[in-house]
Amino acid sequence: MEFNNDHQQKMAEKEAKRMQQALATSKVSTDTYIDQNQDVTLTKVDINRMALRSLALQASFNYERMQAGGWLYTILPALRKIHKNADDLKNAMHMHMEFINVHPFDVTFLSGLVLAMEEGKENISTIRSVKVALMGPLGGIGDALFWLTLLPICAGLGASLALDGSFLGPIIFLLMFNLVHFGLRFGLAHYGYHAGTNALPLLKTHTKRISHAASIVGMTVIGALVASYVHLSTPLEINAGKAHIALQADVLDKLMPNLLPLGFTLSVFYLMKRNFSPVKLIGLTVVIGILGKLVGCL
Incomplete structure (x- = not known):
């Protein structure tokens, strides 16, 4: 889990650098909004509508901009309410179509926070920086x-x-x-907006x-x-003269109950880390189960 978090943070940092390099050639005409009036206040209905539309966050997922299309769809009604100036709305929409990749369930915290910043007419670069900083x-x-x-x-x-x-x-x-x-x-949508x-x-x-x-x-x-x-056991027995030792009950269970299920689970986890697909792992599990039963060792 720590590896996954660090990886996402590194990806976000790389994307931040890429965005900064691309800023010079960006089509966004200005870093500040033309209309600085802050007389628009989003209502609970607006925030709930944003949260509901966030269900479509990954509807247009792609490897160039990730969730950008769904992100803009999530906050677009609120942006239209906040920005009465056409150029301001265009610049905001253009910035929000940049790369973004965040967890689809807690994304509303970020969208609520961003809408609060849009409502306060913060600089576009500041809003962009907050998005990038919180993705990881x-x-x-x-x-x-x-x-x-x-x-x-x-x-x-x-x-x-x-x-x-x-x-x-x-x-x-x-x-x-x-x-x-x-x-x-x-x-989280309401908390992010109010906080x-x-x-x-x-x-x-x-x-x-x-x-x-x-x-x-x-x-x-x-x-x-x-x-x-996870149920896995073996009927094998060890014969030593007149002694019959059940491998499962007398050996494995004495060492540690459910040792075989644990070993199988760790093996599957190892293969997943080696980039085995879930479909291959399911197929491998079926094959091992059938062969183990036919041979008589499982």
Whole structure:
């Protein structure tokens, strides 16, 4: 998880340098908005609309600008309300179509903060710098909170109910996950907008702590899921004279319960780090299971 966060931060820093180099040839005609009136105030309806439109953040995902199209779509109604001057709106839209890559679930914090800056008619370069600076931290926090913590917990509870024969398993999973997901999506939108740039020092200070704490919880949950849902054992026996030793019960389980599931899980993780695709890993698991059963060792 730390590697993933550092990688995203390095990518964001490289993109910041690229943006600065490209600024000289940018089509944005000015760094300041022509109309400096700050008489427009976004309402709760505007912020909720922005949060709802953020669901389409990755609808036009591409490898040149990543989420830029969906990002502009998210904040465009608010930009139109803020910027009455046509040139100001054009410059804002052009800047917001630049490269951006942030976690799709906590993106509303950044969009709310950016809209507060747009409403205050901050310089375009300042708004750009804030976007670039927060892409990495928000990506790391989002991965730790949602993919490594919330998803395993909700999926584990839903799968447990489903394995007991309850049709409520997938329903409980979807309800739990999306209650938290949408609560944070809309809540962060309002928090980011009202906190404005005052939230930047707090976020930068606690980013690593939040990610580290969420990673610990998530890894604990994943460890419990491995022991509960990965089933692998061997019927092999060791014969030494008149003694018959069951390899699973008398050796492996004595060393550590669920040693085989743990070993298989770590092997899959190693192959994933070696860039094996999930499809290949699923196929390999099926082949190992079938061959192990036919040979009689699993």
